[in-house]
Amino acid sequence: MIEQHYNFAFLDERTKKRIRRALLKAVAVPGYQVPFGSREMPFAYGWGTGGVQITASIIGQSDVLKVIDQGADDTTNAVNIRRFFERTTGVASTEITREATLIQTRHRIPEVALTEAQILVYQVPMPEPLARLEPRRRETIKMHALSEYGLMHVRLYEDIAQLGAISRAYDYPVLVNARYLMSPSPIPKFDNPKMHMNPALQLFGAGREKRLYAVPPYTPVRSLDFEDHPFEVQKWEHACALCGATESYLDEMIVDDQGSRLFVCSDSNYCEDRRDGGHVGTQQAVSLRNVVPDQSEPGISSAGGAA
Amino acid sequence: MKPGVLLSARQAGKAFMQNGKPRWACRDVNFDLYPGEVLAVVGESGSGKTSLLRLLAARLACDEGSVHYEVRSEQANETNGLTDLAQMSEAQLRRLARTDWGFVEQHARDGLRMNVSGGANVGERLMALGARHYGRLRQEALSWMERVELDTARIDDLPGTYSGGMQQRLQIARNLVTQPRLVFMDEPTTGLDVSVQARLLDMLRELVDELQLAAVVVTHDLAVARLLAQRMLVMKDGCVVEQGLTDRVLDDPQHAYTQLLVSSVLTP
Numbered sequence: 116m117i118e119q120h121y122n123f124a125f126l127d128e129r130t131k132k133r134i135r136r137a138l139l140k141a142v143a144v145p146g147y148q149v150p151f152g153s154r155e156m157p158f159a160y161g162w163g164t165g166g167v168q169i170t171a172s173i174i175g176q177s178d179v180l181k182v183i184d185q186g187a188d189d190t191t192n193a194v195n196i197r198r199f200f201e202r203t204t205g206v207a208s209t210e211i212t213r214e215a216t217l218i219q220t221r222h223r224i225p226e227v228a229l230t231e232a233q234i235l236v237y238q239v240p241m242p243e244p245l246a247r248l249e250p251r252r253r254e255t256i257k258m259h260a261l262s263e264y265g266l267m268h269v270r271l272y273e274d275i276a277q278l279g280a281i282s283r284a285y286d287y288p289v290l291v292n293a294r295y296l297m298s299p300s301p302i303p304k305f306d307n308p309k310m311h312m313n314p315a316l317q318l319f320g321a322g323r324e325k326r327l328y329a330v331p332p333y334t335p336v337r338s339l340d341f342e343d344h345p346f347e348v349q350k351w352e353h354a355c356a357l358c359g360a361t362e363s364y365l366d367e368m369i370v371d372d373q374g375s376r377l378f379v380c381s382d383s384n385y386c387e388d389r390r391d392g393g394h395v396g397t398q399q400a401v402s403l404r405n406v407v408p409d410q411s412e413p414g415i416s417s418a419g420g421a422a
Numbered sequence: 423m424k425p426g427v428l429l430s431a432r433q434a435g436k437a438f439m440q441n442g443k444p445r446w447a448c449r450d451v452n453f454d455l456y457p458g459e460v461l462a463v464v465g466e467s468g469s470g471k472t473s474l475l476r477l478l479a480a481r482l483a484c485d486e487g488s489v490h491y492e493v494r495s496e497q498a499n500e501t502n503g504l505t506d507l508a509q510m511s512e513a514q515l516r517r518l519a520r521t522d523w524g525f526v527e528q529h530a531r532d533g534l535r536m537n538v539s540g541g542a543n544v545g546e547r548l549m550a551l552g553a554r555h556y557g558r559l560r561q562e563a564l565s566w567m568e569r570v571e572l573d574t575a576r577i578d579d580l581p582g583t584y585s586g587g588m589q590q591r592l593q594i595a596r597n598l599v600t601q602p603r604l605v606f607m608d609e610p611t612t613g614l615d616v617s618v619q620a621r622l623l624d625m626l627r628e629l630v631d632e633l634q635l636a637a638v639v640v641t642h643d644l645a646v647a648r649l650l651a652q653r654m655l656v657m658k659d660g661c662v663v664e665q666g667l668t669d670r671v672l673d674d675p676q677h678a679y680t681q682l683l684v685s686s687v688l689t690p
Contacts, residue, residue, distance in 0.1 A: 257512075261513050261516060265546060265547075265549040265551070266546070268549040268554070269538055269542050269545070269546050269549055270538070272538075272541070272542045272545055272549065272556065272559060273539060273542045276539055276542065276560075276577075276578050341555060341556040342554050342555045343555055343556050343557050344556050
C-alpha cells in the first residue's frame with residue numbers, strides 16, 4: 116500500500132521544515148500572508164496544492180487524517196488527496212470529524228465543533244482579499260502594512276448600492292485579530308462565524324500564489340459589514356431531506372426537469388451521524404416554481420413532487 | 423493676529439536623471455502659503471508646474487531644499503508647527519493626503535475609481551477613515567453631490583457614464599468630503615468646453631470661499647489664475663521667474679517672459 120520510493124508524505128524533510136518555519140511565522144502574525152517556496156506537486160493547481168503541502172509538512176505517524184471537498188468525504192478531490200496521503204504516509208484516515216486530528220478542507224468547515232486537538236488545513240485559490248480591488252501587488256502589501264482597508268468597504272458599499280445587500284456569499288472578507296484583512300478561502304459565509312474563537316488551529320495554503328497564513332486557536336475573526344447592514348449568514352426555508360437538520364449548510368440539487376430540488380446537508384459526515392442517531396428528513400424533493408411572490412398563490416414553494 | 427503659514431517651500435527642487443546627468447524639473451522654489459489663500463502656478467508646458475505640484479503634495483521627494491506643512495495635531499485647534507514632509511513617515515503622509523489634503527487631477531479618470539459608483543467614490547475617504555454606517559455615508563454623498571451641482575439621481579451610476587465636466591465635479595466632491603484645508607489642483611479645467619469651464623470655476627470659487635480652503639492651482643490658463651488666485655508664480659524652464667499678487671503680475675508684468683505670456687492671451 117505505501118509507496119516506498121517517496122519520502123514520508125512525499126516532500127523531502129528540508130522542504131517540510133521550510134514550510135513549518137513559514138507556518139510558525141504565520142501563526143505568530145494571525146492573518147498575515149507569509150510567502151513560501153511552493154513546490155510542484157503531483158496535482159494540478161486548483162486541486163489544493165497549497166493545502167496538500169501544509170498537510171504534508173505537519174502530518175505525523177500518529178495523525179488521523181480527514182479530507183473534505185465541498186463538505187463531502189467521497190468527492191473526487193477528497194478521495195484523491197486522501198489516497199495520496201494513505202499511499203505516501205500510511206497514516207490512518209477517517210471520515211468521522213470527531214476522530215480526525217488533521218482535517219484538510221476545501222470550501223467548508225465541518226458542522227461539528229472542532230477541538231484544541233485538531234488542525235484544520237484550508238486550500239486557498241486566491242489568498243489576497245484585495246486582489247480584485249487593487250491590481251498592484253506592491254500596493255496591496257502596503258495597504259496591509261498600514262491597515263488601510265477602506266477599499267474593501269467601498270466594494271461592500273457598492274454591493275449595497277447596486278443590489279440592496281452585500282452580495283458576496285462565499286470568500287467573504289474577514290478581519291483577523293482586529294488587524295489583518297484575510298480571505299477565508301472560498302467557504303460559504305455561513306461558515307465565517309465558526310472561525311471566530313475556534314479552539315482548533317486553522318492553516319491556509321495557496322500553492323499557485325505561494326502564500327500561507329493562519330488563524331491560531333481562540334483568535335477573534337470578524338466578518339466585515341456596515342453598522343446598518345450587519346453581517347448575516349444564509350438561511351434556508353427547508354430542512355435537510357435526509358436527516359431533517361435545520362442548522363446546517365444545505366446543498367440544493369435539481370433532481371428532474373420540472374425544477375424539483377432536493378435540499379441535503381453539505382457536510383456528509385454530519386448528515387450520516389444524524390441519520391444514525393435516528394433523525395429522519397422528509398426524504399422528498401421540493402418543487403420550487405420561479406414565480407414572483409405577488410401572484411395569487413399563497414407561497415412560492417410547496418411540498419411534494421418527485422422524491 | 424496673522425495666521426501661521428500653512429505650506430512653505432524652501433529652495434525646493436526636483437531633478438530627473440537624463441543620460442546620467444541630472445536635469446532639473448524645478449529648482450529653487452520659495453513661497454509661503456497661508457490658510458484660505460489660493461496660489462496659481464502658471465507657465466508653459468514643460469516648465470515644471472506639475473513636478474512642483476507633486477513635490478508639494480509629497481508625491482515626489484525633494485532632491486534639494488524642503489517642503490514644510492503645518493500638520494494638525496490630534497487636539498482640535500492646536501498645531502505642531504511646520505513639519506518637513508521628508509521627515510514624516512509614509513503612513514503619516516498617506517493619512518495627511520486623504521484627510522487634510524485634496525488632489526484634483528487633470529484627468530478625472532486618474533483621480534476617480536472608475537469601477538465603482540459616484541456615491542462610493544465620494545464615500546471612499548470616509549470609509550478609509552473608519553465610517554461604517556451605510557445610511558450616513560449615502561447621506562454625505564448625496565449632500566456633496568448637491569454641493570458640486572451634480573444630479574443626485576445619478577449617485578449609483580458609474581463615473582464612466584458621466585460627462586467630462588461631471589467627472590471633474592465628482593472628483594472635487596470626493597476630495598472635499600473630509601474637509602481638507604489644502605487642495606492641490608492640476609489643470610482642473612483643461613479639456614472642458616468654455617461654458618462648462620466657467621460654471622466649474624464659479625463653483626470652485628464659491629467652495630474655496632465657503633470652506634476657507636487654501637489651494638495651489640497649476641494652470642496654463644491665465645484667466646483661471648485671475649479668477650481663482652490671490653497670488654501667482656510664473657515658471658519658466660523649472661525656475662520661478664516672477665511671483666506676486668495676481669493682479670499685479672498680470673497687469674504689470676516685470677519679467678520678459680511674463681510680458682510675453684500676458685501679451686499672447688487671445689481676447690475675443
